[in-house]
Each structure stands twice: as C-alpha cells, then as structure tokens.
Amino acid sequence: xxxxxxxxxxxxxxxxxxxxxxxxxxxxxxxxxxxxxxxxxxxxxxxxxxxxxxxxxxxxxxxxxxxxxxxxxxxxxxxxxxxxxxxxxxxxxxxxxxxxxxxxxxxxxxxxxxxxxxxxxxxxxxxxxxxxxxxxxxxxxxxxxxxxxxxxxxxxxxxxxxxxxxxxxxxxxxxxxxxxxxxxxxxxxxxxxxxxxxxxxxxxxxxxxxxxxxxxxxxxxxxxxxxxxxxxxxxxxxxxxxxxxxxxxxxxxxxxxxxxxxxxxxxxxxxxxxxxxxxxxxxxxxxxxxxxxxxx
Numbered sequence: 001x002x003x004x005x006x007x008x009x010x011x012x013x014x015x016x017x018x019x020x021x022x023x024x025x026x027x028x029x030x031x032x033x034x035x036x037x038x039x040x041x042x043x044x045x046x047x048x049x050x051x052x053x054x055x056x057x058x059x060x061x062x063x064x065x066x067x068x069x070x071x072x073x074x075x076x077x078x079x080x081x082x083x084x085x086x087x088x089x090x091x092x093x094x095x096x097x098x099x100x101x102x103x104x105x106x107x108x109x110x111x112x113x114x115x116x117x118x119x120x121x122x123x124x125x126x127x128x129x130x131x132x133x134x135x136x137x138x139x140x141x142x143x144x145x146x147x148x149x150x151x152x153x154x155x156x157x158x159x160x161x162x163x164x165x166x167x168x169x170x171x172x173x174x175x176x177x178x179x180x181x182x183x184x185x186x187x188x189x190x191x192x193x194x195x196x197x198x199x200x201x202x203x204x205x206x207x208x209x210x211x212x213x214x215x216x217x218x219x220x221x222x223x224x225x226x227x228x229x230x231x232x233x234x235x236x237x238x239x240x241x242x243x244x245x246x247x248x249x250x251x252x253x254x255x256x257x258x259x260x261x262x263x264x265x266x267x268x269x270x271x272x273x274x275x276x277x278x279x280x281x282x283x284x285x286x287x288x289x290x291x292x293x294x295x296x
Contacts, residue, residue, distance in 0.1 A: 005147050005210065006053050007127040008046040008098075011114040012039065013059035013105040018263060029132045030064045031260070034274050037068060038260050040094055041135045047098050049143040051128055054098045055121045057105050057114045069100045110229025115211070116219045124213045126150060129232075131207025133261030135269060140255025143208055149184055150210040155246030156239055158187065159208035161253050169196045171204035172233040174250055187240045187248040192226050192233040203250065205233065206257065214245035 016028025023031070029039035043054055058065060072091060079088040101121060105114050115129055128143065136142050142159060150157040160174055175189035189200065209232070218235045225231040240248040258269035271288070274280045 005126050005128060005151060006051055007122055007125060008043075008051040008054045009057065009115060009118040009122065009127055009129045010039070010042055010046075010054060010132060011057045011105075011111060011129070012062060012065060012132055013057050013108060013114055015059075015108075018261065019266075025061070027062050027064050029062075030068065031266070033135065033258075033260060033266075033270055034277065034280070038135065039065060039132055040068070040097075041138075042130050042132050043069070043097050043100070045136055045138065045143055046128065046130055048138065049128070049147055051143075052098050054100045055118055056100065056102050057117050058102050059105050059108065066102055069094055069097065071095050108229075110224070110227065110231055112219050112222060112230035112232040112235055115232055116216060116230070119216045122213065122216075126210060126212050129207075129209040129211060133259060134207035135258040135260055136208070136253075137256035137258070140253075142251065142253050142255065143210075145183070146208060146210045146251045149249060149251060150212075153246055153249060154212070156212050156215065156236065156248045157210040158236065158248060158250050159206045159253050160185070160203045160250040161206045161257065163202050163204045165199065165202050166196075168199035168202055168204065169193055171206075173199045173201060174203045174205060175200040176203055176250060179249070183252045183254075185250045185252060187236075187250050189240055190233050190237040190248075192231050203252070205250075206253065209236075212239075212245040215239070218244070 012029045014028060016023035019028050019031065030037040033041060046054055056065060076088060076091055079091065103117055103121065105117050128147065146157045146159060163171060170193065172190055172192045173194055174187045176185035176187055179186050191200065215235055218238050219230065222230055222235045225234045236248055239245060258272065259265035260269055274284050
C-alpha cells in the first residue's frame with residue numbers, strides 16, 4: 001500500500017560531549033545558530049517538506065527541547081503588553097510549527113536503537129529521519145526530493161554527499177550504481193567509517209533518511225556493531241544487499257550543508273548563515289573583511 005509520508009523522527013538523545021561544558025546543563029540541540037536553536041532549523045526543514053508529525057527521541061536532561069516547542073505564556077504575555085509584535089511572533093512560531101511528540105531512548109545504544117524507539121509511533125508507514133547535526137540550507141532542495149523518490153520507488157532513500165577521499169573515513173560510505181537519473185543512485189552496499197584508504201567510494205551518507213517501515217524488523221535483528229552500538233548503517237546495508245522493501249537508493253546532494261556537530265564547523269555555520277541574513281550580513285561582511293585583512 002502506498003503511503004504519503006507525513007512523519008519525521010529526530011534523534012536527540014546524544015550527550016553533546018564535544019561541546020562541554022556548554023552542554024553540561026543544556027542539550028546540544030538547543031545551542032544557538034545565530035538566533036535560533038539548531039533543532040528548530042531541523043524541524044522547519046521537515047515541515048517545509050510536508051512532514052507535520054514530528055517525533056523526537058530524547059534522553060535525560062532534554063526538557064529544554066519540549067519547552068522550546070511549547071507555549072511560554074508568561075513571556076508571550078509580557079511581549080504582548082509591550083507591543084513587541086516582532087519578538088512575539090518569533091516566540092509563537094515555534095509553538096505552532098508542527099505536532100511534536102517525544103519518547104525517551106533510555107539506554108544510549110546507538111542511532112539504530114534510537115530509530116527503533118520510533119516503532120510504536122510510526123507504525124506501518126514510511127517515515128523520514130533527520131539528524132540534528134546536519135543543517136541543510138533552506139534554499140536548497142533535499143528532503144522533499146528524497147520523499148518524492150521514496151514514494152515513487154516504494155524504497156528506502158538516503159542522502160549522499162561527495163566528499164574528498166581523505167575524509168571518507170569520517171562517514172558511512174555507500175557503494176553505488178547509476179540509475180539513469182542524474183541525482184539518484186542505487187546503493188548496493190554500505191560501510192560505517194571505513195579505515196583510511198579502504199573506502200569503496202567517496203559517497204558519504206549524511207543525516208537525512210526516508211525509511212520504509214520494514215527497517216524496524218531489520219533493526220531488531222541487527223547485532224551491535226561499531227562502538228558496540230546498533231548502527232543504522234548496518235541495517236541499511238542489509239536492505240541494500242537483499243533488496244528487501246524495495247532496496248536502498250541515494251539522492252546525491254550538491255547544495256549547502258552545515259555541520260553543527262563539530263566545534264569548528266559549528267562556528268563556520270554561524271558565520272555563513274549570518275552573512276546571508278539581510279539584517280546581519282550588511283554589518284558583518286565589512287567587519288569580517290577588515291578582520292581577516294588584519295590577520296598575520
């Protein structure tokens with residue numbers, strides 16, 4: 001049976017140890033990227049692609065996520081009394097973005113386990129998974145393209161990015177075949193973070209997936225892999241190898257992606273996004289040019 005995909009799953013149970021001590025008491029997903037928490041960019045991307053039912057997989061000390069997408073009645077009332085309609089609209093916007101639900105992961109047993117926790121909510125429908133460390137520029141199309149391919153092929157679709165060969169060991173890497181469509185390939189194999197120099201290609205898996213519901217059964221039978229965790233990549237490898245549930249295809253993304261999971265790339269993302277803002281770029285650009293010119 002064909003389903004129109006409306007559900008998104010966002011794993012958000014990680015400890016964010018790369019950003020300690022900032023993440024000691026605040027979820028890494030709530031770290032600001034310019035003036036919005038990173039997680040809001042991800043939810044906005046899901047909604048823009050037509051996904052209005054969002055499930056977040058959370059863990060301990062993640063209450064700030066729920067608070068952000070809930071009403072803040074006292075703050076809203078204060079802003080309304082001040083007549084600050086601009087800030088009020090920004091505060092209210094996050095409340096109404098999507099129908100957001102939450103479930104705890106419990107034991108931190110890997111991305112595959114986090115996705116498996118969505119089984120009861122998703123049921124027997126295909127769904128999207130969006131990782132919060134990858135921000136996709138709103139001006140570039142990715143998720144809606146993936147959904148289009150998943151619905152037309154009734155298959156699993158993952159997002160791929162061509163990376164420099166020397167960086168391949170940092171990613172899950174796909175072995176692919178051409179399909180006749182320029183931005184779509186068939187995935188025949190996957191390996192999680194291969195040793196340097198052994199990657200089968202330079203097509204790296206980035207944090208967007210559109211999965212068929214059969215993934216849950218595969219995950220339940222997938223033993224712990226790298227890091228003694230249940231790896232989503234291992235389950236996808238099973239689907240790619242067997243062709244089960246339509247097999248696995250990849251949409252090759254050639255747009256703008258910002259990695260907020262690394263401290264240096266997080267800073268770069270803030271600068272890049274701020275430069276593109278009409279309210280900030282006009283002042284930031286000349287200052288940045290002057291600052292860079294003065295570097296030794």
